[in-house]
Amino acid sequence: MARSGAAGRVLEEYTVRDKTYFPLNIGNTHWMTVVMHMPKQEFQVLDSLYPLDFTLETVEALVMISLHRRQIGQDMQVANGTTGGNYPDVTKWPILEYDMPQQRDGNSCGLFVIECMEHWDGDRMSAEISQMAMGWHPQLSGQGLEEQIAAAQAMLDLKDEADPAWEMAAQGIADLEELMP
Numbered sequence: 001m002a003r004s005g006a007a008g009r010v011l012e013e014y015t016v017r018d019k020t021y022f023p024l025n026i027g028n029t030h031w032m033t034v035v036m037h038m039p040k041q042e043f044q045v046l047d048s049l050y051p052l053d054f055t056l057e058t059v060e061a062l063v064m065i066s067l068h069r070r071q072i073g074q075d076m077q078v079a080n081g082t083t084g085g086n087y088p089d090v091t092k093w094p095i096l097e098y099d100m101p102q103q104r105d106g107n108s109c110g111l112f113v114i115e116c117m118e119h120w121d122g123d124r125m126s127a128e129i130s131q132m133a134m135g136w137h138p139q140l141s142g143q144g145l146e147e148q149i150a151a152a153q154a155m156l157d158l159k160d161e162a163d164p165a166w167e168m169a170a171q172g173i174a175d176l177e178e179l180m181p
Contacts, residue, residue: 005078044096
């Protein structure tokens with residue numbers, strides 16, 4: 001018999017697998033993956049755009065993750081009281097960021113979330129994750145592609161090589177060059 005409410009979520013969603021995946025939308029502009037990892041007793045953050053540095057977006061993400069963690073913790077308490085279970089207090093679990101490949105545009109975060117759900121084993125990706133590996137790239141013909149590469153190269157020339165964005169931009173140019181016919 002299916003249960004509803006908090007006990008149902010605990011029994012039928014949170015504790016059925018070792019890992020429960022939550023796609024999390026930040027500011028209605030970006031998606032990231034949060035994983036509740038039962039054996040490790042931690043919440044894992046996989047973000048293809050923003051590392052968990054101190055930015056407005058990451059502060060908002062941490063607040064949202066903390067709110068989800070608290071709600072799941074409340075659900076676990078209810079399930080412990082109504083089912084006689086012994087579910088953990090997830091409110092004390094750490095929120096940890098894990099390294100993952102970064103997207104090279106502002107549009108493919110949803111694809112990265114799907115890939116995380118498919119290939120994240122709790123420690124690492126079980127397959128190569130990148131925009132190129134996913135087959136996602138602008139559909140450009142030779143001249144349009146050459147124009148994009150030239151524009152990107154001009155912008156790259158203005159950046160400082162010590163800037164972390166420089167390496168990402170250089171890799172983006174290399175990826176575009178691979179698409180050249």
